[in-house]
Amino acid sequence: MRIRCVICLAAGLVLSVSALAETALTVMSFNVRYGTAADRDNHWTKRKDVLVEAVRTLSPDVMGTQECLEFQAKYIVGKLPEYMWIGVGREKEGKGEMTAVFYKKAALAAQESGHYWLSETPDVPGSMSWNTACTRMVTWARFKHIATGGTFYYANTHFDHVSDLARVNAAKLMTSRLPEGETVVVTGDFNADAEKSTCWQTFKECGFTDAWLTAAEKAGPSVTFGGYGPPGDQQDGRIDWILYKGDVTVQKMETSLFNKDGRYPSDHYPVVAKLVLK
Numbered sequence: 001m002r003i004r005c006v007i008c009l010a011a012g013l014v015l016s017v018s019a020l021a022e023t024a025l026t027v028m029s030f031n032v033r034y035g036t037a038a039d040r041d042n043h044w045t046k047r048k049d050v051l052v053e054a055v056r057t058l059s060p061d062v063m064g065t066q067e068c069l070e071f072q073a074k075y076i077v078g079k080l081p082e083y084m085w086i087g088v089g090r091e092k093e094g095k096g097e098m099t100a101v102f103y104k105k106a107a108l109a110a111q112e113s114g115h116y117w118l119s120e121t122p123d124v125p126g127s128m129s130w131n132t133a134c135t136r137m138v139t140w141a142r143f144k145h146i147a148t149g150g151t152f153y154y155a156n157t158h159f160d161h162v163s164d165l166a167r168v169n170a171a172k173l174m175t176s177r178l179p180e181g182e183t184v185v186v187t188g189d190f191n192a193d194a195e196k197s198t199c200w201q202t203f204k205e206c207g208f209t210d211a212w213l214t215a216a217e218k219a220g221p222s223v224t225f226g227g228y229g230p231p232g233d234q235q236d237g238r239i240d241w242i243l244y245k246g247d248v249t250v251q252k253m254e255t256s257l258f259n260k261d262g263r264y265p266s267d268h269y270p271v272v273a274k275l276v277l278k
Contacts, residue, residue, distance in 0.1 A: 023150035023277040028060035029187035029240050031158070031268035034067040034097055042228045042267070044072065051265035052079045054258040058272050061107045062143065064156025064187035066268075068100040082106060086113045090135040092126025099139040099156045099188075106146070113141035116177065118157070118170040130169045133162035138174060145277075152246075152277055153179050157188035159199065167192050171202035183246030183277050184208075189268065194238040203243055211242040211250045211273040220255030224271055228264050230257065240271045247278040 032051060035044035055063065055076065063083075065073075073085050087100030103110065118136040119127035128135055140155040155178060160166040167190065178184050186208065192199050194210055204210075212218065221231040224240040242253070252274040258265065 023145045023148045023152070025062070025145070025152075025185075025275045025277055026058075026060045026272065027185055027187060027242055027275060028055075028058060028063040028270055028272045029066075029156070029189070029242055030055075030063055030270040031066040031189045031240060031266060032068050032072060033266045033268070035069045035072045039228070039267075042264075047263060047265055048072075048075055049079075050258075050260045050263050052076060053260065054256070054265040054270060055083075055102075056080060057258060058256055058270060060102075060272060061104050062154060062185075063102040064139075064154075065098070065100045065102065066156075066158035066189040068098045069096075070098070073098065073100050073102075076102065084110075086110065086141055087139055088115050088125075090117070090126065090137045092124075094125065096135070097158075099137055099158050101139050101141055101154065101156050103141075103143065108143045109146055110141045111144050111151070113139070115139050118159070118166070118173060122173060122177070130160075130166040131163040132160040132166040134160070136160050136166070136170060138177075150277055152183040152185060155184070155186050157186070157190075159188065159190045159192065161191040164192075164198065167197070167199040168202060171199040175203060175206040175208070178245075183248060184244065185248075185275070186243040187241070189240050191239055193236065194241055200241070206245075208243040208245050209248075211244060211275070212238060212253045212271075215250040215253035215273070217252040218254070219252065220257055220269070222255070224255055224269050226257075226264060226267065226269050228267050231269075238271075240268055242271060242273045244275065249276040249278075250274070251276060
């Protein structure tokens, strides 16, 4: 009987350690639309609190943004002090749009972080290549999950909206710089259709999986650009993706149509994945 109890206790400890090794993580990608855009009725000043409410409601542990300006980042964390952020302007003097990363400071600790530019000289701030229409970059961090001790590498980006050559080479550059042998999560506005574009195929060929395709549950449309309104008749148009590599289970993937009385927080819909990292 005593031996059996010891065996049961040992089994219980193994299960406990196994449970701790699993990290539940809510990840969001959100193009927030730059705050100086002349969007009239959808100007930042009129939608900023709807955007904050969307983030509060969707409650990501980590959120990669695109087009985020510094004053927008400061406004978000001013209203949501549970978050910290990492970011730098994409231009060589550190100004301009950011691929800012926000994370819950009670849930995650950034062990290291950095930035690089999507060009032939990725460590040169503001650098451009491959006929890109404007400067593009990546913000990354290696996070530790405070409750479980699990770690993962996270990268957030915004690909060029004009040059397919730039998008393909950006995907090749990113995959060459993402670490091997650890869990990696990538978010971004890729300005290219998932499953159809060459840059999406590049990630796939390098072992990345699209969370939308493996989710146990899906919600919302397969269109992620809404132009400040509800989705129309278009059936496919996922240009905002959440990708992963490693031992990951996707419990749910959602394209959120969050709005307040018809006012949407941005011209893109936020996309949210509930992941379990092992």
